[in-house]
Amino acid sequence: MEGLRVEGDNGMTWRNESVPYVIEIAFESDGASDLGVKVLLKANTNQEAVVGYNFGNEQLYLNSINAEKTNVPDALGVFTAPLKVLRGRLKLHIFVYNNLTEVFANDGEGFLSGQVFPENNSFDWQIFTVGKANVGQLGVYEIGN
Numbered sequence: 001m002e003g004l005r006v007e008g009d010n011g012m013t014w015r016n017e018s019v020p021y022v023i024e025i026a027f028e029s030d031g032a033s034d035l036g037v038k039v040l041l042k043a044n045t046n047q048e049a050v051v052g053y054n055f056g057n058e059q060l061y062l063n064s065i066n067a068e069k070t071n072v073p074d075a076l077g078v079f080t081a082p083l084k085v086l087r088g089r090l091k092l093h094i095f096v097y098n099n100l101t102e103v104f105a106n107d108g109e110g111f112l113s114g115q116v117f118p119e120n121n122s123f124d125w126q127i128f129t130v131g132k133a134n135v136g137q138l139g140v141y142e143i144g145n
Contacts, residue, residue, distance in 0.1 A: 046066055
């Protein structure tokens with residue numbers, strides 16, 4: 001999919017049939033302060049892991065606080081990595097597994113990995129922005145077991 005204009009959560013939620021899968025997405029900011037993808041969404045809950053980029057702080061982030069509760073101390077949290085983005089362009093490869101999310105930004109210039117503990121059947125995902133952005137490229141692929 002190409003040429004998608006995004007502002008806010010845009011109400012569009014996609015569903016994968018299972019994990020693991022990878023999302024490849026290329027953004028071009030049009031004034032957005034934050035943008036990214038919410039993964040491991042479960043309908044009628046606030047469960048999500050948020051992969052995003054903050055232009056003001058120049059940081060890639062993975063927020064897994066709402067990915068699910070766990071008894072493992074410090075397993076869930078907000079993880080960040082510095083990343084400079086040129087001309088508002090950001091390319092993400094997001095690998096979503098049963099208990100792990102890995103993010104590669106701009107062909108490896110940035111990387112994050114974090115544990116997640118979602119409920120079963122948490123396969124939905126959604127693009128989000130704070131402000132406006134364009135999606136120049138979008139692909140979702142299941143990863144063989």
